[in-house]
Amino acid sequence: MTKDIPITREDIEEIVTILDQTPYDQVDVRIGRFTLKVARTGKGWSQELELDDVAGVAPALEPATVSTEPKPAADDSTLSIRPPLPGTFYRAPQPGAPPFVEVGDRVGPDTVVAIIETMKLMTSVSAGCCGIVEAIVIPNATLVDTEAVLMRVRPDAA
Amino acid sequence: MIRRLFIANRGEIALRIIRTAQRLGMTTILGVSEADRLSLPAQIADENALLGPAPSAASYLSIGREIAAAAAARADAIHPGYGFLSENAGFARAVAAAGIIFVGPDVSSLDAMGDKLKARQIADEVGLPVVPGGEAEDKAAARDQAAITGYPLLLKAVAGGGGRGMKRVDSAAELDRQIDLAMAEAQAAFGDPRIYLERYIGRGRHVEVQVLGDGKCAIHLGTRDCSIQRRYQKLIEEAPAFGIPEQPLRALTDAAVRLTQHLRYRGAGTVEFLVDAETFDFYFLEMNARIQVEHPVTEAITGIDLIEQQLLVADGQPLGLTQARVDFEGHAIELRINAEDWERDFRPSPGRVKRASWPAGPGIRVDSHIGKGGEVPPFYDSLIGKLIVAGKTRAEAVARLADALDGIEIEGIQTTAGLHRHIVADPRFIRGEVDTRFLEGLSIGSVQGSAHG
Numbered sequence: 001m002t003k004d005i006p007i008t009r010e011d012i013e014e015i016v017t018i019l020d021q022t023p024y025d026q027v028d029v030r031i032g033r034f035t036l037k038v039a040r041t042g043k044g045w046s047q048e049l050e051l052d053d054v055a056g057v058a059p060a061l062e063p064a065t066v067s068t069e070p071k072p073a074a075d076d077s078t079l080s081i082r083p084p085l086p087g088t089f090y091r092a093p094q095p096g097a098p099p100f101v102e103v104g105d106r107v108g109p110d111t112v113v114a115i116i117e118t119m120k121l122m123t124s125v126s127a128g129c130c131g132i133v134e135a136i137v138i139p140n141a142t143l144v145d146t147e148a149v150l151m152r153v154r155p156d157a158a
Numbered sequence: 159m160i161r162r163l164f165i166a167n168r169g170e171i172a173l174r175i176i177r178t179a180q181r182l183g184m185t186t187i188l189g190v191s192e193a194d195r196l197s198l199p200a201q202i203a204d205e206n207a208l209l210g211p212a213p214s215a216a217s218y219l220s221i222g223r224e225i226a227a228a229a230a231a232r233a234d235a236i237h238p239g240y241g242f243l244s245e246n247a248g249f250a251r252a253v254a255a256a257g258i259i260f261v262g263p264d265v266s267s268l269d270a271m272g273d274k275l276k277a278r279q280i281a282d283e284v285g286l287p288v289v290p291g292g293e294a295e296d297k298a299a300a301r302d303q304a305a306i307t308g309y310p311l312l313l314k315a316v317a318g319g320g321g322r323g324m325k326r327v328d329s330a331a332e333l334d335r336q337i338d339l340a341m342a343e344a345q346a347a348f349g350d351p352r353i354y355l356e357r358y359i360g361r362g363r364h365v366e367v368q369v370l371g372d373g374k375c376a377i378h379l380g381t382r383d384c385s386i387q388r389r390y391q392k393l394i395e396e397a398p399a400f401g402i403p404e405q406p407l408r409a410l411t412d413a414a415v416r417l418t419q420h421l422r423y424r425g426a427g428t429v430e431f432l433v434d435a436e437t438f439d440f441y442f443l444e445m446n447a448r449i450q451v452e453h454p455v456t457e458a459i460t461g462i463d464l465i466e467q468q469l470l471v472a473d474g475q476p477l478g479l480t481q482a483r484v485d486f487e488g489h490a491i492e493l494r495i496n497a498e499d500w501e502r503d504f505r506p507s508p509g510r511v512k513r514a515s516w517p518a519g520p521g522i523r524v525d526s527h528i529g530k531g532g533e534v535p536p537f538y539d540s541l542i543g544k545l546i547v548a549g550k551t552r553a554e555a556v557a558r559l560a561d562a563l564d565g566i567e568i569e570g571i572q573t574t575a576g577l578h579r580h581i582v583a584d585p586r587f588i589r590g591e592v593d594t595r596f597l598e599g600l601s602i603g604s605v606q607g608s609a610h611g
Binding site for chain 2: 008009012013015016017020033038041042043044045046047048049050051085086087088090093094095112115117118119120121122124143
């Protein structure tokens with residue numbers, strides 16, 4: 001790995017102090033693969049760091065997101081449970097614990113059916129509808145986005 | 159002598175550790191998950207070692223993988239940062255068993271302070287007041303304990319710290335559900351689902367003492383106020399803790415040093431207290447046996463590099479500081495900038511950062527691993543950077559803060575910078591009237607409504 005000269009915060013402070021005594025508004029410092037832009041703002045100075053390798057080149061993170069909803073059967077009248085935010089879908093409150101719900105269980109609007117872990121925070125997922133759990137669509141511990149259908153619920157006959 | 163330092167962490171703290179280690183002439187090796195291969199810390203570290211897939215359990219929380227990577231890289235020492243395995247006694251033992259120095263306290267201290275129930279007991283023995291409460295092994299035991307402690311109460315992770323797994327419960331009806339969530343968060347964050355409960359104290363200030371020890375001597379590097387929190391996650395930290403009379407403040411730092419001395423503590427640690435905002439009575443909460451997120455405010459008022467102190471003590475050197483030689487000057491404030499949509503109930507906002515402009519200049523420090531094109535993965539916590547300002551007085555620091563905040567422009571993800579602009583403009587903040595319920599009084603509807611959950 002090529003070694004870059006690290007830019008310290010003391011360096012940046014020094015650059016600002018020097019620039020402040022000049023009429024210049026911006027300086028771009030290029031060190032190895034890094035570009036540091038120090039610029040005058042309305043009330044002070046700003047710093048922006050850019051890395052050659054990363055900006056625009058690095059592939060976006062590709063999680064095993066399940067976002068395409070499996071085609072429902074023609075006569076499908078089931079309701080979908082989707083996560084309130086993207087994250088990892090867990091069927092049980094902790095590893096080894098029994099799942100919140102199984103296929104065949106009756107759920108109500110406030111029944112907790114899953115938890116979603118995003119950035120270390122747990123958010124519980126409520127069924128949001130009444131009926132019987134007909135299918136658990138997504139495997140436990142899968143990264144999902146908000147379009148993903150976690151479970152299908154057969155609503156109570158009207 | 160530590161020549162090759164392995165960093166078992168990620169994000170801004172990994173970068174922070176690398177900076178000091180490189181300045182001290184060490185070769186730095188960063189263990190990275192697949193999600194962090196292109197991160198700024200990975201680029202700045204002298205060497206990288208791939209730990210495994212993105213989820214923490216298979217990378218940053220895997221004792222086996224961290225140690226295998228450090229051993230393969232012929233590291234002399236491992237710095238665990240904060241969070242992840244930093245206070246895991248099993249990890250510290252495994253590091254020692256691999257013949258590597260653990261940059262942190264002895265296993266005995268981790269055992270004593272890592273188990274928050276044991277910590278309460280030891281603090282009690284040393285004469286520190288503790289908040290009433292006790293263990294909750296399962297839901298039935300929790301109900302029994304709750305009946306004694308009373309509502310509202312707080313559920314906390316036994317292996318915890320940093321507010322993770324912490325839940326406020328207002329009535330018996332909520333208890334079971336909150337226990338599930340607290341145990342799940344505790345498991346996810348610390349690999350240990352055990353929880354305990356404690357009486358909830360409404361109007362308190364969170365005040366902590368930075369301590370340093372070498373196994374023989376213990377000193378303190380002053381206090382910090384971390385009262386402004388949301389769901390027990392600190393948002394703003396200041397040093398020193400302001401507006402507390404000298405006598406209770408001295409009692410607080412004395413108590414912290416007494417505990418540190420009692421533990422024959424080695425390295426940097428923080429003793430946390432809940433302080434009554436009116437009477438200044440204080441209760442021991444916990445001791446964090448690691449470097450903390452908010453350590454820069456202490457560095458700003460003491461001029462001491464805490465990471466350097468950790469590395470020196472880990473290297474077996476006696477403290478080069480005495481209490482008399484620690485000078486305090488000025489006031490410092492840190493804001494945590496998180497990748498969260500604070501206007502939508504603080505939803506996590508992972509993604510690619512298109513542009514990251516941070517303020518710069520005298521009295522301003524930015525600790526961040528996010529530059530242009532940086533990735534904020536959904537797998538880890540949401541901290542993307544810290545803005546630290548210092549001034550001769552609190553008033554000067556507050557004034558500088560408002561201007562510096564205007565210099566933060568992050569595009570591509572949502573951040574909490576906007577929330578901080580409201581806090582910093584709040585007259586209570588400017589006057590220094592803070593307590594742990596500060597956010598509830600902030601005059602923004604969406605924040606008020608979500609102060610508890």
